[in-house]
Amino acid sequence: MSLSTLIQRSSLPAPLLGEAQAHALLRAHYDLAGTLQALGSQQDLNLRLDSGTARYVLKACHGSYAQVELEAQHAALGYLRSQGLPVPAVRLASDGAELLALDVDGQALRVRLLEYIDGEPLTRLKHLPVQVIAELGALCARVDQALAGFDHPGLERTLQWDPRHAEALIKHLLPALADTQRHAQVEQVARAASACLQPLAAQLPIQAVHLDITDDNVVWHRDEQRHWQVQGVIDFGDLLRTWRVADLSVTCAALLHHAEGDPLRILPAITAYQAINPLQDVELRALWPLVLNRAAVLVLSSEQQLAIDPGNQYIRDNIAHEWEIFDTACSVPAALMQAAILQAAGRATDSVEFGECAPLLPELAGQAVTQVDLGVLSPHCEAGNWTQPGFDQRLLAAQPAPASSLHGQYRLSQTHIDRPEEPATCALGVELNLPPGATLQAPAAGTWLQTGEGRGCLRTARWNLWLNGLEDAPGDGQVLDQGQALGATCGFLSVQLCLHADLQPPFFATPSRSAAWLALCPSPRALLGFDCDAAPLADPQALLARRDASFARSQKHYYAQPPHIERGWRNYLIDMQGRSYLDMLNNVAVLGHGHPRMVAESARQWSLLNTNSRFHYAAIAEFSERLLEVAPPGFDRVFLVNSGTEANDLAIRLAWAYSGGRDLLSVLEAYHGWSVATDAISTSIADNPQALETRPDWVHPVQAPNTFRGRFRGADSAADYLRDVEAKLADLDARGRQLAGLICEPVYGNAGGISLPPGYLREAYAQVRQRGGVCIADEVQVGYGRLGEYFWGFEEQGVVPDIITMAKGMGNGQPLGAVITRREIAEALEAEGYFFSSAGGSPVSCRIGIAVLDVMRDEGLWDNAREVGRYFKARLQALVDKYPLAGAAHGSGFYLGLELVRDRQTLEPATEETMILCDRLRDLGIFMQPTGDYLNILKIKPPMCTTRASVDYFVDSVERILGEGL
Template sequence: MPLHTLIHRSSLPRPQVSETQARQALQAYYGLHGSLVPLGSQQDVNFRLDSDQGRFVFKLCHGSYARIELEAQHAALAYLREHGLPVPAVRAALDGSRLLALQIGGQALRGRVLEYLDGQPLTRLAHLPQRLMAELGALCAQVGKALAGFDHPGLERTLQWDPRHAGVLIEHLLPVIKDRAHRERVAEVASQSQRRLAPLVGQLPKQAVHLDITDDNVVWALDEHLQWQARGVIDFGDLSRTWRIADLSVTCAAMLHHAAGDPLRILPVVAAYQAVNPLSEAELRALWPLLLNRSAVLVLSSEQQLTVDPDNQYIRDNIAHEWEIFNTATALPAALMEAAILHAAGMAAQAPDLAGCAPLLPSLAREKVSLLDLGVLSPHCDAGNWQQAGFDQRLLLAQPAPASTQYGQYRLSQTHIDRPDEPATCALGVELKLSTGTLLHAPQAGIWLSTGDGRGCLSTAQWGLWLSGLERTPEDGESVEKGQVLGSTCGLLGVQLALDTDIQPPFFARPSQAATWLALCPSPAALLGFDCDAEPLADSQALLARRDASFARSQKHYYTQPPHIERGWRNYLIDMQGRSYLDMLNNVAVLGHGHPRMVAESARQWSLLNTNSRFHYAAIAEFSERLLALAPPGFDRVFLVNSGTEANDLAIRLAWAYSGGRDLLSVLEAYHGWSVATDAISTSIADNPQALETRPDWVHPVEAPNTFRGRFRGPDSAAAYLRDVEAKLADLDARGRQLAGMICEPVYGNAGGISLPPDYLRQAYALVRARGGVCIADEVQVGYGRLGEHFWGFEEQGVVPDIITMAKGMGNGQPLGAVITRREIAEALEAEGYFFSSAGGSPVSCRIGIAVLDVMRDEGLWDNAREVGRHFKSRLQALVDKHPLAGAAHGSGFYLGLELVRDRQTLEPATEETLLLCDRLRELGIFMQPTGDHLNILKIKPPMCTTRASVDYFVDCVDQVLGEITEFMSINID
């Protein structure tokens, strides 16, 4: 390849063509008229033409570009269209030609017109979901697989983007980087890449490749569910014949702009490509060196182009992205990326042969080594003790020697909270407690590389053995013979193998990277002489399949692919790989998860007695008294049950018995339970899509007094909503039917904690009582201190109901519910027989119920809900002020709602956006789900121990994701 040709092509500025000149050419040669929009390009000039005959792209390039190269592009487009791939067609000029030789402004140019593919590139999206990355990889594979059968003389060309020329081009362009440190870094990366690539070059097959399938050159459109769908591949300007793997390297490099600094995020691209168009092992090993070279060429080319075309805004906009690509590409060792790529492609890494090695610790041959469990379910982990600094080491030191941690175990101590990044929890080596002075021997001959502080690496021809906690080690750089003493231990010894001797691996890996790191850092068991490997985790997908095969499917789980959760602590849930998720939707665990008081109370009472409430024991009286002390004056009777459904069902029976009637008023958009009676009064179509069509004739739904999106808006709407209550009651009066009562959440729970309009319940209760009915306050979701400002929701309305129902937080997860009422209402049920709930009010439930109230008092959780809840509400309101999608912030305390709308005037629900938000929050380590009849509300109801720091983390993440959603919506509009 002539160097001067490559350098000349890489140094050409864009042609200078005005919109007027482009418009004249289009009219003269194509008979096309319309408006022009300039499109960015590095070395060409492109215009989008909007005409009455459709949309087109007018492409102009230097006349020095060989005609045959452009004809090859046209032929490839026609070929791919025949194979069903979405690429643009070429439009013929008036004289039938598809390629014009033009003179514009004294410049010799070549021009052509292509069909414009409607859609948007996704370059501007900072966050690109892995699904889209995978789709881009599959699309790249489809194009590459199709082009394998395409050939044309114009494919043989000298192109700066051809990776075969990267070394020469990088060496020539390096001087354009003025910063010495940056220049030397680019040079070193390129040199390392060339060394890794050199042995593979002869094994890389060649074919026609697009060479630029990137986020810039694939156009997408949003479907009705706000999911991006690929619409087509554009810009065949780099089409050439080179190594097949080059195509994938270009696509992966482009994805690093969306990787948030983590190059392993490109692995879905590799896996998707491999599934469609399988690559050889040599090609996969060449992928990362090619990507590194590509990132260097991108940076150098843009820097060079700015020197010859300083006014090119397209280049100025891209250069920061290209440095980001380079920095991300060099963030992890090339050896790790190679192992990760092979793993993603389904190729297992070759395990090292340790059969001939001498034992590292020969003195252990006659001793039994105990293995210390530090996993997520370890019995040593209790009440958050794993959060203490040095927890693992203190626990190991407490064991009798010899003892060892476990290789490949996900350690709970390595988790972190209120952070978006995965914690590095997977142990890539082991730590041992040994008798002081225990000698270590070299398993193989090698070189001792000291890093100081009793740490170093025995570097052998095949692997490196990293050791820490040594005394009397060899000198740095000293040759070591097999079996030679390496030193002695001073208590704790760290042992870690690494297949690549050029890198010092971390001791812990993130779960998403664990498989790759474990392949690169295999188990040291063969050198230690005992099995130190952790038991593999249960297959989460297989477990989910077992659930689906045996557990009735109407009992749904959160998320399509839910994390495997077996532990919780305070306001966090922890998966089996040690990631802690901020729990923002668990209104059952009011005290938080894993509370030690709950553990102690339940264990003690279970060890004594657990039976039903017909036996005589103290706890049932004590708990009933505590509940009555929380109720308004006049309430003097308690029923204990297992759940909110049971509580509301019983409340209905009490209303029937006391009033002598059966007709009940319930409020639209509400949920009260799943039993026959409570389902009958539930009207939420989110919980039951047939709710409004299947109400029995004794249920009379009244209009939901939703002050945000209801028919009547604002705080002065009570009278308007009460008209529907009056109408329903008048109809019952006219038919001579006795009213049993009305059930209503005093704060509108399903809608995210919306307050009812002032005075609504006072007047509604008066209307109901005037007809002999009873008023039921369903406090199952909103009561028991969760609102912060009030202990009971009905206090906000300044009313006192006749019956209070409660459950959920009463037992912090223990099945426990209650109905609190007056004696005359309770005794009305006796005429119909006695009431009994087998487990309701059991000794265990009562003791736990008492303990919950004690902890709420002792730990100030109601105060916390009030004070932190006020901060929470103000921060949510700030989101409403900032983001058009955030329509309103509802609720108080730790029962809050954020309602998403597409239009502040029409209040069109942002249902799809809410689902996107919740899925993205999970990626950031937060559990949240959409709710409400339109599934457009975040119903925020975390444990009442939630801290201000957790609130700020949650709101900051919602702020970030709302910005991302707005960004991609604006891209679609553009």
């Protein structure tokens, strides 16, 4: 077929075939009947037939399509099926033919019937998980690997999508683009891509390829864990012999629609392809120009096709996302993508030797240069000072000259908060504090190009040197010899190399792009004459392997591939590459991370004394008094311990000692700790899957008074739940067993902060006390002001317990827990012997505990929990009102829960969706984890310094993900 025929074919509208005609055709030639549904296509007609027992796709194309081309497609389907690849089978006509040549109302058509593969394409899915991107690349590799051994005469065809014809086709189709700005953009991109391909084309291997393995032409099924699984590859209409790498270029171009504006998100597809069917270096270098040309052909073809077939809804629907593909492909320099592709494929990128260069700053020869650490762990960074504008430059200026920042270092000052995109933190150059007037010389011959006052670029034959901070710089366009004067510095100079002549690089790169940018912008060490390179970061995977090899694995970590976190500030956690994550789950750091008061208090007390509570020092008395001030009247004794587990364990011992009994009531679906005693009373199967089968006989769980999904629902369900309490107590009475007490969270923590039904604790406490038992309020998670509306959770129920346990936030991360009770209960334990906790009540812990109370008061954190918490709850409720998956918003203040359900009537928990949501939130820079026995509740318990801006960022992100579809 000639190119003119190709161009003519590319202008044909899709065939016309009415429903009645299609039914008649199916009856006459296939003896089939059923319901028909139109499927999209650009130039062919596709109809799905549901016959009741099987489903097929009726495909009709213009009669001008060569029969041998369609026969090649059928042969390829059989060939791939024989190799175990998931492709459709051909259904033979009644006369045994695979392909029919028909005339329908004067239209010459070629018609065939294929098996329909159940599943759905991912075209309209807004966000593709990384594993899906990789799987699409791997699938492309497996098909190419198989087709390498396939041949057929019908493969020798001229097709508009063949990238070998892209240059000519683009020239032909460009007039269809009326928008002059778009016209110029497409023309420029295509010209540059063709220029890159021209020297590579003759070296590219050729074979049979599918040429359309895209989100449209691969169908998937979602399993019970909500993971996408490939079901099959369809639509072999573009099958031909062409460059092997063309197949991957088509897949990559399609993935750009899901890249959310970042073309580097497609790299996992390239890595996966390369692992199965390795491409040559020449193919990898041709890949991105092919993607650019594919993007240009897509938009131009659709624009022209819509002009001649304005009723084609398939094309109309596709144009927007094809322009999205084009715009995303053009959003980064082609040189950057080439470097990233080579790295993703495990190949070396281009490099340059600088051995013959003259020193840029000859006066620094032999001088010691101070290296200034501006990284995430820099000792210069404290109390959030890095958030101040100009922090890096001020710190450099404070060092004695000469001083240098570090190339390739991820700078803490460049982080940002409450934004989903990565911050550009990786320095691609260095900044220098130099003696004023220090002279510069050209390291190599080149041309000086001025880009602004005191800044410009020395363009040499092999690289560009970007400088900022010059005095007496050469004139624009001046040609310089090696060693010729480049001017002098005004004391502050930035230096950056770039290996690509036509590229002005940014000074900072995002972590995901840093490796590719650093390949283009190598260290200027050789030109400066001193070491200015940052030490490489620890490999997070190797570090995780070390953890798994030595740290008992029952101590789990968040996320399968957790970020490497070494710093925190306020309600943010910061990874080693300088990305700040909004912390929405860390109820231990109640004041926020890195609080300067905590730093000062702990440092001062450590410098004085840290010992155990059997010694006599003021802090223990002062802290105990402060705790009694926030306790209800009548509480007059404090025990200090290290954790919530220890606090609850001690509370059990107190109940045993005071009551003389051993039997305890606990509430189902609750967690109280990990010690033998507290694990015994914990019944959360999310924390311990065997919790309900391993309770000792002294523990008597009662029904969880969960007003949302419990056996009885609604705020008036207290009496219903109390019947179970009464039954358990009656059983103990009948057996003559002395009750020790009841332990209960006054607000249901593991269920996401659900309030107990009004009156529940009042009546339960009364019945327990009638039997000589004590009432324990586990306030470890929900108390100490976090609820906003109340300081203690039991205040919501209008009751006062006998024992209060607490931990977590009261130490802001310092191991600190407490039990507050009355004298007679405390002394009951004393009669059995003394109690001692080695670190509980240490001077350091006490001073920190006092400081926490002071800061919470002085910074208004309890008020903040109330006011911002109300706003937070309202925003979560708005999600419930809008999205069916958001079943309910629980809690108050900064202890909230968003429960996800698949059905609001049955309350089927959306466990897998919740985990996907949490993983997706991490992608957007937010830490969140599920809770509840079904792990279907977002457990929202951030530091109490959280702002409205952070609340908006969190809720907006959740809404974004719900809108993407889970």
